Amino acid sequence: MLTSCERVKMALAHREGDRVPLDLGSSPVTGMQVNTVYLLRQALKLDSPGTPVKVVEPYQMLGEIAPDLLEALGADVVGLGMLNNMFGFRNEDWKPWMTFDGTPVLVPAGFNTDPSPNGDILMYPKGDKSARPCARMPAGGWYFDALAHQDPIDDDTLKLEDNLEEFGPVTDDDLAFLHQELKRLEGSDRAILGNFGGTSFGDIALVPGLNVKNPKGIRGIEEWYVSTTLRRHFVYRIFERQCEIALKNLEKIYAVVGDRVTLAFVTGTDFGTQNGPFISPKAYRELYKPFHVEVNHWIHTHTGWKTMIHSCGSIFRLLDDIVAAGFDVLNPVQTAAAEMDPVVLKTKYGDRLTFWGGGVDTQKTLPFGKPDEVRQQVRERLKIFGTGGGFVFNTIHNVQAAIPIENVLALYETVRTDSKYPLN
Numbered sequence: 454m455l456t457s458c459e460r461v462k463m464a465l466a467h468r469e470g471d472r473v474p475l476d477l478g479s480s481p482v483t484g485m486q487v488n489t490v491y492l493l494r495q496a497l498k499l500d501s502p503g504t505p506v507k508v509v510e511p512y513q514m515l516g517e518i519a520p521d522l523l524e525a526l527g528a529d530v531v532g533l534g535m536l537n538n539m540f541g542f543r544n545e546d547w548k549p550w551m552t553f554d555g556t557p558v559l560v561p562a563g564f565n566t567d568p569s570p571n572g573d574i575l576m577y578p579k580g581d582k583s584a585r586p587c588a589r590m591p592a593g594g595w596y597f598d599a600l601a602h603q604d605p606i607d608d609d610t611l612k613l614e615d616n617l618e619e620f621g622p623v624t625d626d627d628l629a630f631l632h633q634e635l636k637r638l639e640g641s642d643r644a645i646l647g648n649f650g651g652t653s654f655g656d657i658a659l660v661p662g663l664n665v666k667n668p669k670g671i672r673g674i675e676e677w678y679v680s681t682t683l684r685r686h687f688v689y690r691i692f693e694r695q696c697e698i699a700l701k702n703l704e705k706i707y708a709v710v711g712d713r714v715t716l717a718f719v720t721g722t723d724f725g726t727q728n729g730p731f732i733s734p735k736a737y738r739e740l741y742k743p744f745h746v747e748v749n750h751w752i753h754t755h756t757g758w759k760t761m762i763h764s765c766g767s768i769f770r771l772l773d774d775i776v777a778a779g780f781d782v783l784n785p786v787q788t789a790a791a792e793m794d795p796v797v798l799k800t801k802y803g804d805r806l807t808f809w810g811g812g813v814d815t816q817k818t819l820p821f822g823k824p825d826e827v828r829q830q831v832r833e834r835l836k837i838f839g840t841g842g843g844f845v846f847n848t849i850h851n852v853q854a855a856i857p858i859e860n861v862l863a864l865y866e867t868v869r870t871d872s873k874y875p876l877n
Contacts, residue, residue: 457529461644461715465759465781465807467843473835473872476809476847478518479532479646480718481510481539482763482785483810485852486595488556490516492858497525505557507547511564511576512539512588512597512663514552515851523643526865530845531641533714534648536630540564540587541579541664553593566590578602584666595854599661603668606676615670616691619662620651623702631709644715647758649706651699652748653720654692654741655681681732681740689740696744700751707756716759716782719748725766728791737771742778749779761809765850767791769798776805785850786811786838795837808838810847813864819848820856824863831867836876846872 455463455470463470478484485493487508494500499521507517518528537543542563550560563580572592578584585602638645653659660677662668671680671688681688724730724737732740749760759781768775769792775783783806788795795811812834813819818826838844846868852861871877 456642458644464842469842469874473839474529474845476530477528479530483847484515486854487514487516487558488854491556496858505559507559531643533645536627539663578666587663601673603672620695620698628709647714647717654744656722692744712757719760721763723765725768729767745778782807782809784809789814803843807843809845812846813848815849824859827860827863828867832871
């Protein structure tokens with residue numbers, strides 16, 4: 454029997470192993486909302502009722518996929534991330550909290566929230582309540598939404614540095630943390646996905662500066678997207694500087710983690726909508742591709758890592774350029790979006806891209822289908838994407854909240870029983 458790491462490496466080499474590898478929770482876009490993690494752990498009898506689950510990514514309220522859950526599901530990948538979360542505080546000194554539906558969870562000490570008069574919950578950068586709130590969870594909601602928390606921009610005083618505050622040199626504390634985490638994973642035979650940050654150019658989740666107390670520059674979501682056209686040269690120069698910093702950071706990170714890391718999450722910038730890409734291939738080539746080429750070239754030249762791009766939506770018309778930019782892995786493979794037919798994707802790109810996702814539709818099938826419909830789609834996707842290798846099973850983006858637990862169980866039971874090669 455292959456080890457998990459060997460199994461993933463075979464998939465990345467477009468070869469069939471003993472079974473299709475499974476990922477759950479190795480990155481901020483391949484995880485599970487904490488309420489669903491709680492229900493899954495209860496259903497699998499891993500916890501007694503009322504046992505809280507840690508919130509390890511508070512922006513999306515993702516739950517910890519702990520070693521016992523990884524083992525129960527047969528997952529093959531673990532994540533290796535940096536010291537601070539997206540709000541800029543550390544995942545440490547856990548304290549009890551409760552979600553709107555009454556699920557008991559644990560949150561980090563820096564998870565300092567305030568209720569607003571309408572029942573929304575406000576979050577603060579670095580957990581500092583003296584700063585303006587940077588995000589809110591709507592009353593009765595499941596996740597946080599970014600808030601504009603900056604002064605109005607002034608074109609006459611815009612500086613490149615204003616949009617680079619969160620992309621500084623990697624710190625000695627970060628490197629020590631990576632070393633410590635890698636030692637903690639020494640006994641694991643799972644593949645490691647590196648979530649090192651700094652290489653996502655124009656990721657709209659990062660633009661508002663959730664971890665910056667007094668963000669300057671172009672931080673509004675609408676203003677940023679407008680700026681990629683009206684201030685394109687300025688944005689390009691931001692990316693140039695960010696790329697310089699990122700490559701120096703990768704060199705330091707690689708010196709610590711080496712080739713124990715199997716692949717790196719390079720970018721989470723979304724380029725697609727439900728109905729098509731929201732930028733043209735020409736715009737991608739002009740503004741983003743040069744930096745994707747640089748980062749991928751550095752990684753492939755200096756490390757043994759593969760590289761992952763995450764982009765939601767319909768990006769079929771960008772895939773030729775994404776492949777040419779040097780990416781090895783595509784996530785989340787949003788097959789319900791226009792032009793993202795699984796058979797077409799596998800036929801045209803299956804020898805050049807490993808599909809990391811696409812295993813089941815999280816917009817309709819998983820939340821609203823019956824267990825048998827979930828099983829059927831999982832079997833279909835295993836066969837389509839898994840044939841010939843080049844597939845790591847994951848849902849399309851994170852498993853969301855409020856999904857019937859019988860559907861979640863059907864999903865992972867089917868992966869366990871139907872992922873063995875040869876696929877039927």
